[in-house]
Amino acid sequence: MYKKRYLTLSHFLHRQFGCRVYKIPVNAGFTCPNRDGTVGTGGCTFCYNPSFSPVADTPAKSIREQILEYKTRLSHRKRQAKYLAYFQSYTNTYAPPNVLRSLYREALSVPDVVGLCIGTRPDCVPNPVLNVIEEYARDHHVWLEYGLQSIHNKTLRLINRGHTAEDFLDAVSRTKGRGIYICAHVILGLPGETLQDMLTTARALNDVGVDGVKIHHLQIIRHTKIAEDYLAGKNIDTLSVDEYVHLVCTFLEHLSPEIVIHRLCGEVLAGEMLLAPVWNLPKTDIINKIDKELNRRGSYQGSRVNP
Numbered sequence: 001m002y003k004k005r006y007l008t009l010s011h012f013l014h015r016q017f018g019c020r021v022y023k024i025p026v027n028a029g030f031t032c033p034n035r036d037g038t039v040g041t042g043g044c045t046f047c048y049n050p051s052f053s054p055v056a057d058t059p060a061k062s063i064r065e066q067i068l069e070y071k072t073r074l075s076h077r078k079r080q081a082k083y084l085a086y087f088q089s090y091t092n093t094y095a096p097p098n099v100l101r102s103l104y105r106e107a108l109s110v111p112d113v114v115g116l117c118i119g120t121r122p123d124c125v126p127n128p129v130l131n132v133i134e135e136y137a138r139d140h141h142v143w144l145e146y147g148l149q150s151i152h153n154k155t156l157r158l159i160n161r162g163h164t165a166e167d168f169l170d171a172v173s174r175t176k177g178r179g180i181y182i183c184a185h186v187i188l189g190l191p192g193e194t195l196q197d198m199l200t201t202a203r204a205l206n207d208v209g210v211d212g213v214k215i216h217h218l219q220i221i222r223h224t225k226i227a228e229d230y231l232a233g234k235n236i237d238t239l240s241v242d243e244y245v246h247l248v249c250t251f252l253e254h255l256s257p258e259i260v261i262h263r264l265c266g267e268v269l270a271g272e273m274l275l276a277p278v279w280n281l282p283k284t285d286i287i288n289k290i291d292k293e294l295n296r297r298g299s300y301q302g303s304r305v306n307p
């Protein structure tokens with residue numbers, strides 16, 4: 001019986017495929033227009049890809065080799081499993097359509113890979129690129145994951161996203177109706193944002209009709225612009241684990257119950273890459289705290305969505 005008070009990706013995929021479905025991160029060698037000078041050079045202020053992508057620094061190996069290696073590592077866990085190839089590092093639609101077509105095709109040629117998750121920016125999905133993704137979505141399970149972080153342009157400017165909320169709304173409206181699942185990434189606890197600002201983001205995601213949300217907490221990670229500011233003594237607040245648990249539960253309560261939850265907190269980094277907040281807790285403990293808090297409240301995803 002399904003016991004969670006929110007709709008997890010693993011449950012959603014299990015319902016569709018009847019077995020466990022793993023995401024396998026791959027690095028297709030992309031860069032990002034917010035780093036190479038096309039949109040900007042410094043990147044988003046919080047971003048250091050190696051901190052959240054286990055393959056960000058993967059030496060050149062083919063997509064197929066990367067997936068096969070990862071599958072081998074997972075093979076002890078379950079006999080019957082399927083896989084989604086997760087194009088994770090940087091901006092995975094940032095190439096001409098024919099190049100993208102061949103990379104996605106290579107991933108889908110690996111046995112038991114039933115679909116794709118493609119991480120990208122809302123300003124990097126021209127219609128010819130969406131046409132390619134739509135082709136694959138006809139016969140496969142395909143998620144397009146848009147980095148958004150916040151629906152507020154003042155915040156997007158502050159964190160140097162290099163795109164606007166309107167770019168996101170436009171990308172989503174051009175993606176809808178193509179059989180592609182749409183996921184938005186958000187960060188809770190961004191500088192200057194109030195609880196009401198974050199709940200406005202939740203409501204905007206409901207209104208625009210995304211299919212999934214990946215929720216992170218703000219982490220200050222070395223080699224980022226926000227870390228420079230933090231180390232220089234600028235006042236940048238981060239959340240305690242209890243503050244975050246309260247916040248994410250309230251966020252979930254305001255999110256449509258139809259939206260699939262891909263993630264509930266940022267990768268909980270340890271070691272010297274993470275400057276703050278240092279929680280010293282494994283991710284499972286944080287998820288348990290979130291589950292407990294929703295139980296304590298007697299609430300669930302969508303319980304405070306206005307009809």
Ligand code: SF4
Nearest residue numbers: 032034043044047090
């Ligand atoms: S978060 Fe994404 S869009 Fe921003 S700099 Fe990093 S790779 Fe580029």
